[in-house]
Amino acid sequence: MSAELVLKTIKEKQIEWVDFRFADLSGRAHHITLPAKEVDEDTFVNGVAFDGSSIPGFRGIEESDMVMMPDHGSIYVDPFTAHKTLNVFCDIFTPDGERYERDPRSIAVRAEEYLKESGIGTAAFFAPESEFFIFDDVRYESGMNKTYYSVDSEEANWNTGRSEEGGNSGFKIPVKGGYVPVAPMDKQQDIRSEMCRLLEEAGIRVERHHHEVATAGQAEINFRFDTLTKTADNLMIYKYIVHNTAAQYGKTATFMPKPLFGDNGSGMHVHQSIFNGDTPLFYEKGAYANLSEMALHYIGGILYHAPALIAFTNPSTNSFKRLVPGYEAPVNLVYSKGNRSAAVRIPVAAVTPKGCRIEFRTPDSTANPYLAFSAMLMAGLDGIKRKIDPTKEGYGPFDKNIYELSDAEKGEIRSVPGSLDEALNALEADYEFLTEGGVFTKEFIDNFVDLKRAEARSVAIRVHPYEFGLYYDL
Template structure:
């Protein structure tokens, strides 16, 4: 059932003195984009008549497909609480359509929507709660972001050691005004590193929430004179930032299908889901961990998964997939390798589709981490290896569709080529005085 009707939107805009509405979407890399309209143009937007030129959106379209239309999702209407409260600014997430009225195949949100629709056809309703991590750094005297911080806090520290406490508080209060259900927040393991978790929601809404979260964190941190970054590994020698993704699955009656009623242990369905994800996780890594820097986080010793493993023991945090301690209706599967910079629509689409394939085919997962003998298979070690794994798994192309698959691959190959031609300071320091 829809949350809002067109009439509701008109009424709220008038009653709340909303002056501008942002019609938001994203490119294939998860970078937010929008068309801003005045409230006087709202009727045109709600009638799906707002057009933009897709040629100028990164990886988005060919020139012959340049005219795109934005179809607002009415239920995503929200007012930005951090913007001026006189002449307020609101936003709606949009699905992208072509000029002939068809869903645009390069629209990330549409990819996730298709996966969710297939899940519903299977009688499965997925709920997701992400755990995004980020750093708060200082600006330099020229107003440029740095990787410097004056604090030395670690896990769960409080003020005055935790100098980001008030920033997190401000972020949470703003997000709660946008109907986020915040479950917890805390200082993370590295200095200046933080985590804010929100409770599970439908997969599409969760992806929208990640997009909103990243914008809110960056905007509010800047008001406090700090620079927020979701970069996976901005500082060497300390833990990087990820975005663990917790997945809960229910049948049409609201029963958790990842747990057995009799003994509260993992169900066969949960194990099939795990098997499906693990069978495709290497091919998906280019999307879940999409930049050169992602692979500086995925190294041993820094609280990030490296091997393709799973564990039903909640304390085993070395596994790529682990099962948190709560059982019964709260039984979830946690995927631990994604970055917080990934395109959340594409990452969720691939993870859920892989798990669904595991359920459909009744796949069997490998032995648990504690039972494995010999060396486990590893995730790609570099962006270059991730590119090869991506190309080697036809499943990824099947889920993403040809336009997104090819554009993503083309861009990442170019990024890897640029990096391989770059001479780093590490190389200068290591080799110049020797050779």
């Protein structure tokens, strides 16, 4: 879509405001809104100015002027504003017209360009399965003399005995008992369907939705795969629509990986494949899981670089509350067909040549999608270039439940890092695959590590309520 067509859309849909959006390093969206009458072709040439020093991890106050350059191919009408608003994704540029190296979306664009320049393929396709919780109430506080959090849900197992006005209606979701039950156990059918309707209106093709395994309102909506940057854009829209639809229903949605202790967390399983034009490059009939040698090398790159990769795919302290054995969390750095206990799973049910893909199950939705997808692609491409054979490297295939292996057998399997700090250490030790073709820069990685270490420190130095039970009486 050209700038001219965007302006035509503004006129035809009687748009009053145009909202220009970008993502910061953590993946949070920011926006500046212009009256539609002030948006013209020059806006798409000169961009929209903003203060980069006010965005965490961007620029210092002495060099704060930055420019949002709108991508006219990434527009959708905002379904939540009282005044008709058109949302536009933007790339970040410096005032002298250079792409800003810390702009996550620009990194995704460079990753796609690098794939084409490599001669390996013309497009990488991604499809995330981003899980979330819908709660009725959330409260949290961290102060000098107290710290706590509390969430609640009408579906929650802990509410079987709660007295409610009019009586308790029962039908609560058991712990680990929430996978695809019907109503009245599943009380969130309508809210998920409304989310899907709005996603479709925004141009995102929804494939299905359902209740997920955990109690207290865990959900998943799957949408159609697309190219790397476009899928990252779609995930940003997805999270925006999920959050705001929940708010309209008087509820609250979170993509935190582990908001509940003792039940399954929320992951973001990422399906991915490479095509050359219309030809799928990951398919070879009759091979293991019908995977081509290229696909196996891609898996080899993902698993070899996984400890460093996880700094981008699981970049929160809360991520590592999910990445523990026993909760369907893929902590084992192996690959397998159809096996959900492996970090890399190859779907085998109802798969066509064009649908042949690999699924990296470790990530979660605290990841910035532009950075996470780019890092995964770069790891996979490095595996292809270096012909990393995952079988020879000891990454499988493992076609049995890894959680049921003996301790000795489990000891032979590499695991994910145990904390955010460990993942950041791994990234500092293994980052060169990311800087190929100038996709990531060393300066960006150092800045990202500093930002995330500060988050880890801020959590580590605070008193935890469970420590009172462990140590108060000593």
